[in-house]
Amino acid sequence: MTDLNDTGPVEPVEILLAEDEPSDADLCIRALRGKHVANHIVWVKDGAEALDFLFARGRYANRAHADRPRLLLLDLKMPRVDGFDVLRQLRADERFATMPVVIMTSSAEERDIVRGYDLGVNSYVPKPVDFASFQRAVEEVGLYWMLLNKAPGTVAVP
């Protein structure tokens, strides 16, 4: 669980997972891998790290700038920078304005859901406590956004 991230530099990053809870991150990655939805998943532990990764700065300064993940799975309650702040900063930047972002969170509060959509999230998925349901939810999100959905950025690169 300590090294969930792939080390291979060859494949482009397909999914960026921003999640401060290691067990949730682990279970999420296991669910995505289990259905072979994605090969290259990167896990960051909070919103600040997610922004560093996406904008290729800090410890991710050497990352190829154009290497934009195809999907961001975003937790809301995270230390330093929370999910809403990440979303706001991404949508304010034209390079990430259309990147698919799915909020996956323990909060099913109406207030949070509305705020997420206001900030331009593509999907809002409450995390079920029950693992089977959780697994199903993650698989469905991965399948839809990685395999079925065509995002603007991906059309140009066949």
Add this chain to the structure above:
Amino acid sequence: MLFPLLEGIPVGIFIVRSGGQPYYANREAVRLLGRGVLPSATAADLADAYDVRIRGTEEPYPTNRLAIVEALAGRATDHDDAEIRQPDGTVVPIQIWGTPVTGPKGALEYAITAFADVSDRVHAQEGLRASEERFRTSVEVLPDGFAVFSAIHDSAGGVADFRYEYINEAGCRLDQRAREETVGHTLVELFPGLVASGLLAEYARVAETGEPLAREDTDYEDVYGGRRVTRAFDIRIVKLGDGIVATWRDVAERRRAEETMASQAAALRRSTADLEDRVRQRTTDLLRSNAELEGFSYSVAHDLRAPLRAIHGYCQILLNDHAGQLDEDGQALLGHVGRYAERMGHLIEGLLALASVSQKEPGRVPIDMTALVESVVAGLRDGHSGRWPAIAVGQLAGAIGDPGLIRKVWEQLIGNAVKFSANRADAAVSVESQATATEAIYHVRDNGVGFDMTYAGKLFGVFQRLHPTGFAGTGIGLAIVARILGHQGGRVWADGRVGDGACFSFALPADSTEKAATP
């Protein structure tokens, strides 16, 4: 002779010789005495013979004071203290004059007594005395000072001062001066402060004009009992003859009482305000700590979810992907872990639901209860596996509330009725309502296992379960029901008997707009 003349006068004349023998009585004397001349009587027993007594008593008149006896002894007398009892019982008060009559040589020849009927005067005096007594008795019992003054005029004819003619007991007490130190003295003499204060001039004006004077709560400074003090009086002055009558009352007591009452009222107001402040403060504290507690339980429950998901998740992964490496017992144990994690998940969801009830502002709209209950029943049936009871939903009264929250109440109560009657083949659930002027009351009845009324009070507590085995549940559903209804201005209660079904009832504010719509 003089006798014919004496017969006509309205005074009794009785003459005895120097030897004491009765000699002559005129007509008035015979009338007054009620008897004629008693020749046998002697001077010594005249009082007895004519029944003369000391006026107003039963005492025989002393012989040695009898006018006739004194006159026989050579003394002239004038006594006004006798009365005669006439034979018919009539009492006649008399004044008696006695005169010795001497001859040319100075020797006593006759003794003459003259006596007059003084009934009129005596009655008048008695009337006066009675009236005076009435007056004194009346003013002596007064709690107020009362005094009668005669005016003292100056050379120009104006009123310069007043002299005490009479003062009652209360007046002496108020003035701290004995009656004998007062009556006969003048106001200015006893109370020089009256001049400086201008009160004397006001009293004089009453005597001169007849216009009465009434002063309330008047401060007056003078020497009382050897000390200079300021006192407060209510004073009334009216003119009486060439003088005045005064009544006065010390109002210090009343002032003190008023001040005490005012300060007590103020103290009461202060302590009431203080109490209200404390209640307000306490309520605020309580609301805050309640809110904090709910916030706390929400975040605890929320934070418990991730580790629980991990436990459950890893159990499942082990069972799914690594079953081959575990023997049968190991797999069963992992299954237990997973189920308990699941159970804990339900408890946490329940806690979150409970906490969220009070975290949102509830709506207050009219609810079509019949439609809502039918939709709840349909929803429950869709998600139900196993035996489904007969559910009878009557025409239900409308109420005011939050439809989303009230839906939860129905789901819980009807769900419970279904669950706890599932053991019977003839399970039946009914939903009814009744409307009062202010409330709509709903009943959900089942014929299931029921419960022991001893524990009725525990039904609505968090994690309270009356059926430990055989029925699924977290023990939080009814707590949520009670919380929702509390927030909606309603209430909830339950009736039941072990083995004989249960009836859960709740009340909500009535929908006052409904009456017009339904016949």
